[in-house]
Amino acid sequence: MCGVVGYTGRKQAAAWLLDGLATLEYRGYDSAGIQVVSSSGNLHGVKCAGRVADLRERAAAANPEGTCGIGHTRWATHGAPTDRNAHPHLDGSGRIAVVHNGIIENFQELKRELMATGHQFRSDTDTEVIPHLIQEAWEGPAKGDLAMAVRNACDRLEGSWAVACVCADVPGTLVVTRKGSPLVVASTDDGAYAASDVMPLADVTSHVLQLNDYDVATLTSDGAIRIVDRDGRVVDNPTSFDIDWDASAAKMGGYSDFMAKEINEQPEAIERLLKDRLGEHGIELDELSLSRSELAAIDKIVIIACGTSYHVGLIAKVAIERWAKVPVAVEFASEFNYNEDYLVTDHTMCLVITQSGETADTLAAARRMRGMGCTVFAITNVLGSTAAREADGTLYIQAGPEVAVASTKAYTAQMIASYLLALRLAYANGRMTLAEVQKHYRDMEQVPDLMREVLNRRWQDKQASQRFRDKQSSLFLGRNVSSTTAYEGALKLKEISYLHAEAYPSGEMKHGPISLIEGGFPVVAIVPADHVHDKTVSNIQECLARGAVVIAVATDGDEKIAKMCQEVLWVPQCPDQLIVPAVSVIHLQLLARYVARERGYDVDKPRNLAKSVTVE
Numbered sequence: 001m002c003g004v005v006g007y008t009g010r011k012q013a014a015a016w017l018l019d020g021l022a023t024l025e026y027r028g029y030d031s032a033g034i035q036v037v038s039s040s041g042n043l044h045g046v047k048c049a050g051r052v053a054d055l056r057e058r059a060a061a062a063n064p065e066g067t068c069g070i071g072h073t074r075w076a077t078h079g080a081p082t083d084r085n086a087h088p089h090l091d092g093s094g095r096i097a098v099v100h101n102g103i104i105e106n107f108q109e110l111k112r113e114l115m116a117t118g119h120q121f122r123s124d125t126d127t128e129v130i131p132h133l134i135q136e137a138w139e140g141p142a143k144g145d146l147a148m149a150v151r152n153a154c155d156r157l158e159g160s161w162a163v164a165c166v167c168a169d170v171p172g173t174l175v176v177t178r179k180g181s182p183l184v185v186a187s188t189d190d191g192a193y194a195a196s197d198v199m200p201l202a203d204v205t206s207h208v209l210q211l212n213d214y215d216v217a218t219l220t221s222d223g224a225i226r227i228v229d230r231d232g233r234v235v236d237n238p239t240s241f242d243i244d245w246d247a248s249a250a251k252m253g254g255y256s257d258f259m260a261k262e263i264n265e266q267p268e269a270i271e272r273l274l275k276d277r278l279g280e281h282g283i284e285l286d287e288l289s290l291s292r293s294e295l296a297a298i299d300k301i302v303i304i305a306c307g308t309s310y311h312v313g314l315i316a317k318v319a320i321e322r323w324a325k326v327p328v329a330v331e332f333a334s335e336f337n338y339n340e341d342y343l344v345t346d347h348t349m350c351l352v353i354t355q356s357g358e359t360a361d362t363l364a365a366a367r368r369m370r371g372m373g374c375t376v377f378a379i380t381n382v383l384g385s386t387a388a389r390e391a392d393g394t395l396y397i398q399a400g401p402e403v404a405v406a407s408t409k410a411y412t413a414q415m416i417a418s419y420l421l422a423l424r425l426a427y428a429n430g431r432m433t434l435a436e437v438q439k440h441y442r443d444m445e446q447v448p449d450l451m452r453e454v455l456n457r458r459w460q461d462k463q464a465s466q467r468f469r470d471k472q473s474s475l476f477l478g479r480n481v482s483s484t485t486a487y488e489g490a491l492k493l494k495e496i497s498y499l500h501a502e503a504y505p506s507g508e509m510k511h512g513p514i515s516l517i518e519g520g521f522p523v524v525a526i527v528p529a530d531h532v533h534d535k536t537v538s539n540i541q542e543c544l545a546r547g548a549v550v551i552a553v554a555t556d557g558d559e560k561i562a563k564m565c566q567e568v569l570w571v572p573q574c575p576d577q578l579i580v581p582a583v584s585v586i587h588l589q590l591l592a593r594y595v596a597r598e599r600g601y602d603v604d605k606p607r608n609l610a611k612s613v614t615v616e
């Protein structure tokens, strides 16, 4: 969702701000803007609805000069995506500029109050109250102290925010603060930087500082950063971390889009994740920070997630219940948050699965679980993300930056990470012997090569994508773990090709969705060689009898499927049923991408979507 950048230092600010915003594009947005302060104390802003490329053109014409500034990509929540609503927003005097990510829940009361004292507003946004409140503080109790003015203003806010502010009266000073929305800062020889996440910073530093909720940081052009907490105390040793990938990891590197790159990176991501995980006591998972007896005592696991991560949760449930024999509930975070009657046991563990670590619903649910007395364990990709910081333990999947909005490599890496957890639990509670754990680990070690094999068969997906030409809708079917692969495949297709896709457990098809089928209707059936294979074959026959075009995802050598189905996406033999979802899903990722490209869409930035959904 919205992205925030800020810079103060020796360089011209506009160029870096624009580059920084370009690296935040992946978060999803519909307008963008920058505001630069010149050394003589003039504010110069450029903003527009549309892409960062449009903003670049306008900025090139306007040439805003100054070595301090802020920038923003806006994902509209309050007010349409127009030039007028784009950030930065100014106070009444036109000397204070603010960008904001988050939602100000009490903005209407604040706006009414400010208007009653003569403040005039120019936009429909919730954000605009912030510069006006800062102005009130600046001209009142905090005069001359921008950090204090920002703090006083934010004390009036309810909701969530990451705010960056500059003021024409203190050129070279940038003040940032946050509550609930992500924000990191970095000090370099060139100056000091702020950003919503590490992506824009990877080119300038490998070391970033985190702000806690309500911290206010003052960044100055010599690169200094002074952080003060909510009570006004200086934070001497802020939490910091190193960016563990080099800047090229966040670049396309010869691929035509990030989604293609990320689909291809899956084998290496799984290799990294599995490296050194098998020890003499089974799976090494020190990140859990629970003793063997504490692990053995866990009698229920509640998995909290959204979207693709929720699908990982469905597969994790099968692995944990099959291997560790611990009952698992999988909850959509957004639903869980409003289920007042949720029951936990004394030894329930909450497993949070979130690629970004910033999904607002997931964070709220994790906080609620913790409030109910549960240990919270996070599986995430983003170092230092809020989910990681708030959890009792975190397993980083180390998949590297995932830029495309459609999650691919995080999906499979999170799945394998959940298997590591399942094996750790199974050994700790005595449901599995060391030899069995070793066997499953060896099976997982085969995943990267199995994935490579599917990647080599991408021509099958390209060919099958033609079956979706001119179609309005489609059906994805599968049984057991393959029903989850069907959900994930349908989500991928919807997300980037804007083609309706309904996913169902095959056996449920007869209870409603079968009425969708007519001549030429595309049905994707995930039908690997497993104990429910023949059941799914029967469902495929029911589809074919009604004129469907069936695109099957099947195991090498399946003659029956080869004869029956119009297209087959072949998957190599896998050593265990739980390995199949990590391998077969790659066909569905590739298929979705080919269909979307065929339709002429930008696969990395699908309309209306944001990479990290930081509002509830």
Ligand code: M6R
Pocket: 306, 307, 308, 309, 310, 353, 354, 355, 356, 357, 358, 359, 362, 405, 406, 407, 408, 491, 492, 495, 611, 612, 613
């Ligand atoms: O960052 P998270 O894993 O918490 O994100 C959850 C969903 O928003 C995300 O998986 C979404 O469904 C993907 N864009 C799907 O590809």
